[in-house]
Amino acid sequence: MVEEMSGEHELAMQAKAWPFEEARKLVARYADKKPAKGYVLFETGYGPSGLPHIGTFGEVVRTTMVRQAFQRMLPDVPTRLFAFSDDMDGLRKVPGNIPNQEMVAQHLGKPLTKVPDPFGKFESFGHHNNAMLRGFLDSFGFEYEFQSSSDWYRSGRFDAALLKVLQHYDEIMAVMLPTLGEERQQSYSPFLPISPTSGRVLQVPILERNADAGTIVFADEDGRKVELPVTGGNVKLQWKPDWGMRWSALGVDYEMSGKDLIPSVELAGKICRILGGQPPEGFNYELFLDEKGQKISKTKGNGLSVEEWLRYAPPESLALYMFHKPRAAKKLYFDVIPRAVDDYLTFVEKFDGMEPAQKLENPAWHIHNGRIPDGVKGTAGLTFGLLLNLAGAANAENAEVMWGFIRRYAPGASPETAPFLDRLVEHAVAYYQDFVKPTKRFRAPSEQERAALTDLRGVLAGLPAGAAAEAIQNEVFEVGKRHGFTELRTWFQALYEVLLGQTSGPRMGSFVQLYGVAETIALIDRALHPQASDAGLG
Incomplete structure (x- = not known):
């Protein structure tokens, strides 16, 4: 096994698949030294004002692929992946898809972990959505460590970094102010104090600063001047300074983000350096488009959700879709699903017969961390496209209709002996019923x-x-x-x-x-x- 890993290490150093290219940035970062903190830290960020979505999946699965590639290159260097929730953010508006909206509206502006849970299940709305995130990631088997912004701020683990922000206040303002409009410049501060009277996160000017005492002075909502320490969870940072501070405080080595955040990444990187840190490696992926070529938006509800994809196809096919050309804009709608499933089946089928170097270029290697589980094999040579056509010809209302044909075609196959095929059959019936059947149009022959x-x-x-x-x-x-x-x-x-x-x-x-x-x-x-x-x- 040691020899096998050693051989894979040598091949990984030469592999061309994009996760290996990304991992080589980290190899170069630590070419002469191991990380002082004892591990290489990967991070993905999450805004818990809403539920996890397909972008969340894409960011975590792609980051995981880079992490796996790095582990093959430098197997002696430990790695960690933080899924970091910005749950200290103030709630800006009441989501339209939750119960008890009037109750939640009374807590606008408060940190999400101080807003009561409208579902009545958790300590706060932030805790509820964090639980949804963890459940979402766990359902895909991701290996990660959940981190809460509220926990880091209130426990004091960010205190040293926050005092540095106060000490370098003018330098950070010099980075941020040119990016803001004239009116916003008059009131901007990297610190957002939390009102000791209302508990809201305040966007107010900082009237005085005392770096030696570690405090700021501001006007509270009632007009009174208040002095607060920047430590102990009394303030949070604006999100761009917060990002840079976090990179510095945690020593984040790798984080990717959408192409629309390139300016924010540059600003956060400058702030990270001001605070004495080294910005992480990473790349900016392209955003998904709907069938009309428009950017997918949670607010608009266009495009596909994870739940919708998983109704019609297995998660491995979605991981494959995320693997392919992450820097190219791709349409994400129902028509792409059958091809994604069949491409996945093709890569799995080819895997065992490939040379070791070729396997590292096969997307299935990255989806399954180099070891294809037996559970995704054994489809009796049936493609998803063929199953869809069988469903159409048989006008299948359920999986049992399909299995009547499959058992005759492959006598040894059954839902028990071929569970992955059974999943594909269920998906094919659902896809046929929802998308194919309504559009069937027969014509007479010439x-x-x-x-x-x-x-x-x-x-x-x-x-x-x-x-x-x-x-x-x-x-x-x-x-x-x-x-x-x-x-x-x-x-x-x-x-x-x-x-x-x-x-x-x-x-x-x-x-x-x-x-x-x-x-x-x-x-x-x-x-x-x-x-x-x-x-x-x-």
Whole structure:
């Protein structure tokens, strides 16, 4: 095993997949020394004013992929991943999707961990959403350590860093003020004091500063001048200074963020350096677009949610979608799911037969940390696209209908012996019912197509029992050629439109083998004699 890891280490140093390229930044960062804190720290940030979403998944899964790559390069250096919740932020508005909104509205401006939980289950609204985040990450099996901003501020673990911010106040203001409008400049301060009377996070000017005493003076909501220490959870920082302070205080080595945050990353990096820290490595990923090419927004509700994706496909396919071209803008909507699932199945199928160096370039390596679990194997060669077409031809209302065909196609397969295939079947039925079935549009065959279908019916009827998919495919080809389809693609599209009611479809040989020769002949008969079929005679 040691030799195996050593060999993988050498290959990892040469691997070209983007997680390895990112990990090499960290290898260079510690080329001459090990981290003084004893580990390399990866971080992902989370704003707990709402529920976890698909961007949360994307950031954690991509960061995890870089972490895994680094662990292969420098296996002797420990790593940690912090999922950091900014739960000290003041609640700015009442979310529209929660109960007890009037009660929550009375606590606007307070830190999220001081707002009562509208669901009545946790200590606060922040604790509720933090629990949702942890449950969300745990459901995918991520290895991480949850961290709470409120805990860090109130426990005093940020005190030394906050005193540094006070000492370097003017330098930080010099970084921040040019980025603000004239009116905002008049009231801006990196410190947001928490009112000792109302408990709200205040956006107010700082009237006096005492670096030696570690205090600031400001006007409270009632107009009284108040002096507070910047330590002990009495203040929090504006989010950009907070980000830079956190990088410095925790010694964050790697954090990625969306392309829209590039200016913020640059500002936080400057503040981190002012405080004596080294900004983390990382990269800015592109944002997802909906089917119209517009940026996906939680507020708009456009695009896909994680829950929606997982209704129609396994999480491994979503991880694959996140792996591919993270620096390229990609559309994220329902049409991309079938291809993502089948691409994932292809990468898993190829994995075991690849050379060790090739495996490191295979996305399945990064999704499964180099070890493909047996649980995702064993789909009897059935693709998701083929299952969707089976669902369409059988008009499947449930998985059991599908398994009736699958058991005949692969006698040893069952939901018990092929649990991953069973999951795919459930997903295929859901996808078919929600997206394929409502759009099915059958058309009548042309005279040329009618003659070819009649010929194909006879060919299928004459096939030997147990004919292989490739042999059936060749016969379908030959029928098309005999009937003058110079572009065989036109012939196959006709089969999809006439027999399946859709514009695209499967390899017909594989489909016929799975669906059944007699059942396919019945499809042809319904297309050739629709009146008889409608009367129940076909």
